[in-house]
Amino acid sequence: MRAQAVLLRAAALLLLVAFVARPQLFAFAFEPLTANNASAIYDQGSLLALTLSHLRTVFLATLASSVLAVTLGVFVTRPFGQEFLPLSRSLVNIGQTFPPVAVLAIAVPLVGFGEKPTFIALFLYGLLPIFENTLTGLADVEPQTLEAAKGMGMNARQRLIQVELPLALPVILAGIRLSVIISLGTATIGSTVAAKGLGEVIIAGLQSNNVAFILQGGLVVALLAVLIHGGLAAVERAVARRLGRPAGAATSQPS
Amino acid sequence: MNTISSRTTASGMTSLRSIPSLDRLGSVLALLIGVALLAAPFITYRANRIVAGEGRMLADALPSKPAVAVIAVVLAIAFCAAFVRKPLVRLGAAALGLAAILPAAGWSASFVTPDGNAFARVSPSTGFWLLALAFALLAADALARLRLGPWARLLALAVAAGAVALLLASGAWDDLSLLKEYANRADSFWREARRHLWLALGSMAAACLVGLPLGILGHRIRAMRIAVLQGLTIVQTIPSIALFGILIAPLGFLAAQVPLAAALGIHGIGAAPAFIALFLYSLLPVVANTVTGLDQVPAAVIDAARGMGLSRRQRLVQVELPLAFPVILAGIRIALVQNLGLATIAALIGGGGFGTFVFQGIGQTAIDLVLLGAIPTVALSFAAAIVLDAIIDLTQRGAHDRH
Numbered sequence: 001m002r003a004q005a006v007l008l009r010a011a012a013l014l015l016l017v018a019f020v021a022r023p024q025l026f027a028f029a030f031e032p033l034t035a036n037n038a039s040a041i042y043d044q045g046s047l048l049a050l051t052l053s054h055l056r057t058v059f060l061a062t063l064a065s066s067v068l069a070v071t072l073g074v075f076v077t078r079p080f081g082q083e084f085l086p087l088s089r090s091l092v093n094i095g096q097t098f099p100p101v102a103v104l105a106i107a108v109p110l111v112g113f114g115e116k117p118t119f120i121a122l123f124l125y126g127l128l129p130i131f132e133n134t135l136t137g138l139a140d141v142e143p144q145t146l147e148a149a150k151g152m153g154m155n156a157r158q159r160l161i162q163v164e165l166p167l168a169l170p171v172i173l174a175g176i177r178l179s180v181i182i183s184l185g186t187a188t189i190g191s192t193v194a195a196k197g198l199g200e201v202i203i204a205g206l207q208s209n210n211v212a213f214i215l216q217g218g219l220v221v222a223l224l225a226v227l228i229h230g231g232l233a234a235v236e237r238a239v240a241r242r243l244g245r246p247a248g249a250a251t252s253q254p255s
Numbered sequence: 256m257n258t259i260s261s262r263t264t265a266s267g268m269t270s271l272r273s274i275p276s277l278d279r280l281g282s283v284l285a286l287l288i289g290v291a292l293l294a295a296p297f298i299t300y301r302a303n304r305i306v307a308g309e310g311r312m313l314a315d316a317l318p319s320k321p322a323v324a325v326i327a328v329v330l331a332i333a334f335c336a337a338f339v340r341k342p343l344v345r346l347g348a349a350a351l352g353l354a355a356i357l358p359a360a361g362w363s364a365s366f367v368t369p370d371g372n373a374f375a376r377v378s379p380s381t382g383f384w385l386l387a388l389a390f391a392l393l394a395a396d397a398l399a400r401l402r403l404g405p406w407a408r409l410l411a412l413a414v415a416a417g418a419v420a421l422l423l424a425s426g427a428w429d430d431l432s433l434l435k436e437y438a439n440r441a442d443s444f445w446r447e448a449r450r451h452l453w454l455a456l457g458s459m460a461a462a463c464l465v466g467l468p469l470g471i472l473g474h475r476i477r478a479m480r481i482a483v484l485q486g487l488t489i490v491q492t493i494p495s496i497a498l499f500g501i502l503i504a505p506l507g508f509l510a511a512q513v514p515l516a517a518a519l520g521i522h523g524i525g526a527a528p529a530f531i532a533l534f535l536y537s538l539l540p541v542v543a544n545t546v547t548g549l550d551q552v553p554a555a556v557i558d559a560a561r562g563m564g565l566s567r568r569q570r571l572v573q574v575e576l577p578l579a580f581p582v583i584l585a586g587i588r589i590a591l592v593q594n595l596g597l598a599t600i601a602a603l604i605g606g607g608g609f610g611t612f613v614f615q616g617i618g619q620t621a622i623d624l625v626l627l628g629a630i631p632t633v634a635l636s637f638a639a640a641i642v643l644d645a646i647i648d649l650t651q652r653g654a655h656d657r658h
Contacts, residue, residue: 218497
């Protein structure tokens with residue numbers, strides 16, 4: 001069962017790389033979807049370059065939101081930040097009701113067209129799941145464990161770095177995974193505001209009524225999402241195993 | 256949770272006894288209010304819809320006496336945020352602040368616009384948004400500390416909605432650019448609003464009709480659960496524009512081949528692919544939470560029900576589903592909030608909804624048009640989240656009582 005899953009992933013990765021690098025090889029598969037001799041493969045730019053810039057935006061935004069969200073999560077669970085805890089909890093709830101498109105659209109007039117509004121939308125939207133999971137992860141650390149650490153003579157900082165964060169890590173990683181997956185999809189919408197990314201392919205397809213383009217863009221993003229999801233989940237399982245926890249204890253459900 | 260917070264406030268009190276205790280969050284908000292008041296323009300004035308605007312500070316945006324009054328109110332609230340800890344007082348202060356700046360924005364629009372000038376546009380600017388943000392945060396913090404029950408939360412939502420409706424009906428905002436955009440499109444606004452609601456609610460209802468039985472089956476049959484949940488997880492990873500777009504092809508084919516489908520209004524482009532895409536997206540939360548909810552029913556309860564002679568079907572309807580109901584509702588909440596947001600994308604494939612204004616606005620770089628689509632969307636998702644959270648609390652309480 002597991003070997004089969006790994007094999008399936010490897011095949012998907014191979015297919016993805018081959019398609020992005022040499023899309024013309026796959027033209028036969030998309031030809032039936034086109035009409036009036038429209039081209040079957042996106043030809044207004046390199047798929048590889050678009051994929052890389054898509055991934056770069058998602059990576060940078062997630063990195064930025066991970067750093068800030070984990071810092072904030074630690075801050076509001078320390079005694080000196082406690083006063084911010086109730087508000088930050090309700091902000092997480094409120095923030096998740098904001099549709100990503102709205103965030104994106106509101107960012108445009110402030111910073112102009114291009115990558116910047118997409119980055120801002122991904123960054124802001126990505127904060128929520130990571131922050132929420134950081135809070136959950138830190139709250140789930142058992143009081144007895146903390147008492148034991150205190151009894152061993154650890155100060156507050158040592159407890160945080162050597163006990164609390166490592167124990168919360170699988171849950172935090174699950175938050176990061178969720179955030180990456182949301183960002184991969186949202187970044188495609190970024191192309192409506194002229195960000196370089198795979199959304200360009202889909203939008204070109206919508207505008208010229210070419211289903212082949214729409215399918216290509218969508219498939220590449222979906223394959224990326226499935227592969228990254230699988231990869232990050234494997235990392236989580238490895239971390240959880242090191243902690244002696246049952247694998248898959250971290251949930252990806254946002255609530 | 257309770258013990259931690261009471262411990263820290265106690266220690267905070269002892270260390271700060273000499274000073275009237277300064278609220279950390281409140282001081283940050285007071286600082287934000289100060290910056291918004293002194294360093295950011297309250298409104299932007301533009302000679303017409305497209306040209307760049309010039310900012311006006313609050314003092315120049317209103318006649319002098321009311322301007323001083325509004326500034327005094329805002330400063331008093333900043334003081335209150337920094338020094339008063341009672342949540343109810345802070346909530347009142349935040350409400351007062353919003354009640355001061357919301358009409359003030361409308362009034363300043365009438366004041367700044369030259370008489371009879373139909374082209375001039377006035378929009379709220381950074382200062383206004385920062386003040387509104389600070390007051391909203393103050394209110395959110397107070398509400399979180401008050402730990403209101405479900406009915407009180409619903410009442411608060413109704414009061415807020417009523418206040419906004421009153422403000423809109425009174426015409427106080429009519430000179431704001433946002434309302435001018437609305438006035439130019441009043442008919443299409445309500446048409447798109449109905450379309451948006453129909454897309455989001457209709458697809459969610461369909462997802463419940465299909466998802467509940469799927470979830471019940473998935474709870475019983477393990478192999479099916481894995482297959483269904485994995486399939487739906489993959490659907491969730493397909494970006495929304497792509498899924499909307501991909502569905503155009505089969506539906507267009509269907510409409511061309513089956514006259515009945517076309518007669519029912521199913522076309523390749525338009526609402527049909529959007530409806531189906533939203534339906535597919537909302538299946539996962541509904542099915543997953545139905546499975547989880549049913550799994551969480553304690554085995555002892557089911558044994559007891561069996562002991563009482565209930566049949567399998569009776570156990571499901573009378574015991575398991577009622578106990579799983581709060582969790583299922585939580586899934587419905589996720590689906591609904593997600594749908595209300597995603598329905599904006601439908602506009603890209605001609606499906607209508609509030610996204611129409613958002614994408615038109617992006618195309619024309621007209622922020623007020625973007626806001627005309629974005630604000631109702633956010634307000635709807637927000638209201639839906641509050642209402643469903645309250646219902647979940649109520650059913651949880653009900654399930655608890657029955658337990």
